[in-house]
Amino acid sequence: MRAIVVRGSGKGFSAGIDLNAFFELPAAYGPDWQRHMREITEEFQALLNSLAQVELPTIAVLHGFALGLGLELALACDLRLAAEGALLACPKPGWASCPMSAAPRGWRRRLAWCAKELIFTGRQIDAALAERWGLVNQVAPADQLDAALDGLLAEIMQCAPLAVGMAKRLLNGMFDTPRGLALEGWAQSQLIATQDFGEGVQAMLQRRPAQFKGK
Numbered sequence: 001m002r003a004i005v006v007r008g009s010g011k012g013f014s015a016g017i018d019l020n021a022f023f024e025l026p027a028a029y030g031p032d033w034q035r036h037m038r039e040i041t042e043e044f045q046a047l048l049n050s051l052a053q054v055e056l057p058t059i060a061v062l063h064g065f066a067l068g069l070g071l072e073l074a075l076a077c078d079l080r081l082a083a084e085g086a087l088l089a090c091p092k093p094g095w096a097s098c099p100m101s102a103a104p105r106g107w108r109r110r111l112a113w114c115a116k117e118l119i120f121t122g123r124q125i126d127a128a129l130a131e132r133w134g135l136v137n138q139v140a141p142a143d144q145l146d147a148a149l150d151g152l153l154a155e156i157m158q159c160a161p162l163a164v165g166m167a168k169r170l171l172n173g174m175f176d177t178p179r180g181l182a183l184e185g186w187a188q189s190q191l192i193a194t195q196d197f198g199e200g201v202q203a204m205l206q207r208r209p210a211q212f213k214g215k
Helices: 019-029 033-053 069-076 103-108 112-121 127-133 142-157 161-172 177-191 195-206
Strands: 004-007 058-062 065-067 079-083 087-089 138-140
Touching: 019 033, 019 195, 033 069, 033 177, 058 069, 058 142, 065 069, 069 087, 079 127, 079 142, 087 127, 127 138, 138 142
Parallel strands: 004 058, 058 079, 065 087, 079 138
Antiparallel strands: none
16 A cells, blocks of 8 residues: 545535534533543544554545535645635634644644634635645646546655655654644633534524624
8 A cells, every 4th residue: 555545425525524413422421521522622633643643645635625624634634636616614613613633733734824814714715726825735627636646646656655654754743743732622622611612503503694702
């Protein structure tokens, strides 16, 4: 095995987390589940961190949309290919949460100004803008996306696999990832207890504008 390709089927790469999953947390963690947000966040982190820790190059192939946790999954990969017209967004502030898992690591590897704009606004951007911002490595027409992937894989396979794996470890080691992940767990544990979080989740499920009060 020389590389790992992560892609979605159907209309898009990933729509992100199912908000109904929050209603299942009491059954898994008890009625005081909000006190376990650091543990819950660490579970998400562990899933996406596995992509960062494996020495094989990982490539996310995006089509349709990559939203919320789906975008974080893409950012957890080393490289990203996107079909023309694909939409990327990190809408969590729209329901009073914050990015978790691998997103901050991915943001730190790119320009902070574009990360802040995308996170603060929850705005959707298309693949072309994402490429200009450095969030996507390459954009191709949808019917040529597989060919672009094959070309990238062919280039990677021409390189020495041990050297590629070691280079990935060295590059990952340039960032203070443990501190960032610990801060994510702390932030989630604070935000999950707010009234705004409950309002944000309900608004998303009911497809209505949220009425945030900063509480």
